Amino acid sequence: MTVATAKGACLLCGAPASARCSACASKSGVDLWSCSAEHQERAWPAHKILCGERANPARIPAFSQKEADLAWRRYNQTPAVDSQAEIQEQLKMMCELGTGKDVKAALDDLAAKASRPGAKLSDDEADVVAAIRVMNGSWYCTVPPEHAGKPPYLETFVSAYHSLTGRTSCDDIAADDILHSELCHRLVVHTVLHIQVDRIMLQVKAAQEKGEPMPADAALLKANYDSLRTFVRGAVAQKPDWPFAEPLEANLSSFLTNLGEPVLRKALAV
Numbered sequence: 111m112t113v114a115t116a117k118g119a120c121l122l123c124g125a126p127a128s129a130r131c132s133a134c135a136s137k138s139g140v141d142l143w144s145c146s147a148e149h150q151e152r153a154w155p156a157h158k159i160l161c162g163e164r165a166n167p168a169r170i171p172a173f174s175q176k177e178a179d180l181a182w183r184r185y186n187q188t189p190a191v192d193s194q195a196e197i198q199e200q201l202k203m204m205c206e207l208g209t210g211k212d213v214k215a216a217l218d219d220l221a222a223k224a225s226r227p228g229a230k231l232s233d234d235e236a237d238v239v240a241a242i243r244v245m246n247g248s249w250y251c252t253v254p255p256e257h258a259g260k261p262p263y264l265e266t267f268v269s270a271y272h273s274l275t276g277r278t279s280c281d282d283i284a285a286d287d288i289l290h291s292e293l294c295h296r297l298v299v300h301t302v303l304h305i306q307v308d309r310i311m312l313q314v315k316a317a318q319e320k321g322e323p324m325p326a327d328a329a330l331l332k333a334n335y336d337s338l339r340t341f342v343r344g345a346v347a348q349k350p351d352w353p354f355a356e357p358l359e360a361n362l363s364s365f366l367t368n369l370g371e372p373v374l375r376k377a378l379a380v
């Protein structure tokens with residue numbers, strides 16, 4: 111058996127990896143790695159958002175009419191729980207304050223503007239789009255999974271990117287900022303676990319109470335958190351004047367704490 115030499119760190123778990131995404135390498139000249147076919151498959155539904163021509167420079171995909179239609183449907187749905195009514199109220203307020211229009215006009219105008227070639231949304235508009243996406247994504251967590259629709263990888267990515275960098279847009283990122291592209295890829299792949307965190311943490315708690323072995327995803331989740339830390343540490347060491355160094359260092363710990371990192375670390379140390 112030949113053992114391939116590791117060339118990079120798996121996007122999902124950070125383990126040494128030698129399998130490279132060929133679409134990203136050939137179309138965008140950026141090397142992105144998977145340690146195994148299993149992790150490649152698991153990462154794919156999220157990775158495909160930025161795969162190939164979109165890999166570098168990585169950009170948050172433009173707000174689409176499909177997303178506007180989804181937000182409009184949710185706005186008109188009878189709320190099943192209080193948090194959904196709050197989401198609807200927030201959507202109305204964001205649209206009115208950020209664009210001066212009612213919800214339907216704001217959604218359609220933003221989608222039309224974002225789809226024009228070379229279009230650049232204003233900061234206010236980018237903030238409204240980010241808020242709409244976060245709301246579209248959070249809806250997924252508040253309804254029974256069978257009614258939740260498509261997992262909100264894009265929405266969760268936008269939300270994580272915003273939490274960690276303080277930005278709602280990456281339109282002005284230099285094309286040669288490969289570190290930024292890798293950051294986006296690590297964050298977009300992170301979302302396949304992020305949207306499962308509540309479920310995994312409940313399983314961790316149940317296993318602790320019953321004295322049973324930890325669920326397999328607990329170790330993967332911890333590896334993913336560790337790999338984000340390793341990436342940020344490495345990026346900052348490599349390029350101390352990188353514009354993202356400061357916000358990432360400032361925000362990463364609270365971001366991971368909100369995702370249960372300390373509880374997970376303790377549970378896995380036993």
Ligand SMILES: [Zn+2]
Nearest residue numbers: 120123145149
């Ligand atoms: Zn892996």
Ligand SMILES: [Zn+2]
Nearest residue numbers: 131134161162
């Ligand atoms: Zn790819």
